[in-house]
Structures are given as C-alpha cells and as structure tokens.
Amino acid sequence: VPPISTPPRFDLDVAVRGHGWYDLPPFSYDRATRTLRLVPLIEGKAIAVRVCQSTPGATLHLLAMGGRIVQRRAEQVVALCLRLDEDLAPLHRAVAGDPALEWAARRGAGRLLRAPTVWEDLVKLLCTTNCTWSLTRVMVRNLVDELGERAGGDADAARSFPTPQAVAHAGLDFLRNKVRAGYRAPFLLELAARVAAGQLDLERLRDPVVGEDEVNRTLRQVKGAGPYVVDNMQRLLGRYDALGLDSWCRARYRELYPRTRGGLEVAIRRRYGRYRPYTGLALWLDLTRGWHEGSEKVWP
C-alpha cells in the first residue's frame, strides 16, 4: 500500500489522543511507536488494521491483511476515522493570535478520532453516560469480546465492534448481565433492533446533505440520548458548533477560568462564539490543550 496522503502538519498522536476513543476497543494505540490499531468490518469480515506515523508530518503507513480490495477499503476507513479529508484551515486561521488556541493551528489539531460506523460511535457514547470512564471501558470491552467478530479467525485475534444484528440478537439479559450495561441495556437493545431492522439509518447522518435539524431529531428519538449524547454525536459527525458539556468539561472549564461569573454555558458561548461554526470544537481544544504538551515537534 502506498503511503496515505495527509493534511498539512498532520500529527497522528495529536489526532488520536484528541479524545478518549483510542482507549476503547476495537481501537488501541501504542504511543511509543505511534501506532493506531483498529478492526473494521470490510466486506463483512473483521480485518486487523495498523496505521503508524514515524514523526509528526511524516506520511502514514498502513498495514492490513488482505488483497488489494481490502487494502483499498482499509485506507478509506482510516481516512474516515482520522478525518483526513476534512478542511480545518478556516478554524486554524481563526485561532491565530488567541493564546489559548493558537497551539491547535500550530499542531494541526482538531481531527477527532471516530469509529468506522455511526452505530459504533453512538453506542460508545451511550456507554459514557452517567458513569466513570472505567465502567465505559468495561461495557465496550464486553460488547467487543462477547459479540464482536474475530479478525482472521485466530483464537486470540482482535475483534471488531459488534454489528447491530449481533447486539439485537444478544438480548436484554445478556446486555445487562454480561455486558454490564445496567439500565442502559434496554436503550442499547432498542437502538440495535431499530438499526438491524432497517428502521433507522444512522450511517446516513454522516452525509453533509442531511440537515442539522434532521440529525438532531433523529438522534433525540434514540432512547438514552439526551443533550450530551446528541451534542457529542454532532461533533463526531463533523458538525462542530454544539458544546457537548459534561461534568468533566464543566469542571475543566472552571479550572482554566476560575473567575467565571454567572451561567457556565453563557460564559462559554461568549468566549468561543467567535469561532462559529466551530464553537464546540474550539471549547474542546482549549479544555484539552494540556494533553498534548511536551510532545511537540518544532517545525521549520
């Protein structure tokens, strides 16, 4: 496979660690070797894919077991997950001169890792609600271990994220007792059943021609998806204005700006509103700027 072309100043480490998804299977990330692993379903089969970048700005190298068609599809999946075709230049231009955010332009940040499917992103987001990150990991790991498809048929090979059909077929007790999804189990089951039956086309939501209102309406009809889930789904879909506030965001914002007076959301909109239509992404990049310190490459 020839090297994959990347946007200017693309830094795999910054992109991958931009939010928590790299920590949830089937994704895994080895920071020392700057290697991201994923297990997408390609032509219905789970394929183990590795993508690495030796240094920031270097070309991406991809390894996927399979023929030419599989290689080509794997490349498309990687481009999609890393948002290599998104043009963030308007945001990067806009933050010039803002001491809180100019780092993002310097380091090409803002490409939030997403799953190969909207279905996977939504299920994972539902698994982050009202619980600790460690419990989110438990639920997602159980879903993958119990219901995912093994790549290459090897006994200890990595598994893909389960299909809606697999989750729907697993049933309520399984989701409660094996996955440990608790009260979320009926939400997950209903979502899986609707998608599996073709009543809900989540993948369509990534199509830019679908209006924002329709995206909101569709997601709000999913049981268990409230403002936090809908906002963050929008962000994963590439619509960056929503704030997606959760308890961590609120606490982190107060940490960065302890003198905030009045309503938090009003203050946040006041601070980042000038970056529309990237209000929520600008907020996120500010909150997470500390995650990328100390790993900077000095560009010529």
Add this chain to the structure above:
DNA sequence: GCGTCCAGGTCTACC
C-alpha cells in the same frame, strides 16, 4: 469490611 457518594446523563412523573 461496609456504607455512601457519584461519575464524561437521561427518563419519567409531577408541578
């Protein structure tokens, strides 16, 4: 060792 609290929220019932 045990009880309590709450976390990267949302739903329902009730005002």
Add this chain to the structure above:
DNA sequence: GGTAGACCTGGACGC
C-alpha cells in the same frame, strides 16, 4: 417548560 427522583455499575472515600 421546568425540575426532583430513580437508575445500573464500580471505584473512591470515610469510618
């Protein structure tokens, strides 16, 4: 339309 209270689970914390 606004807001308590309930909700699974597991980890942190106090005693």
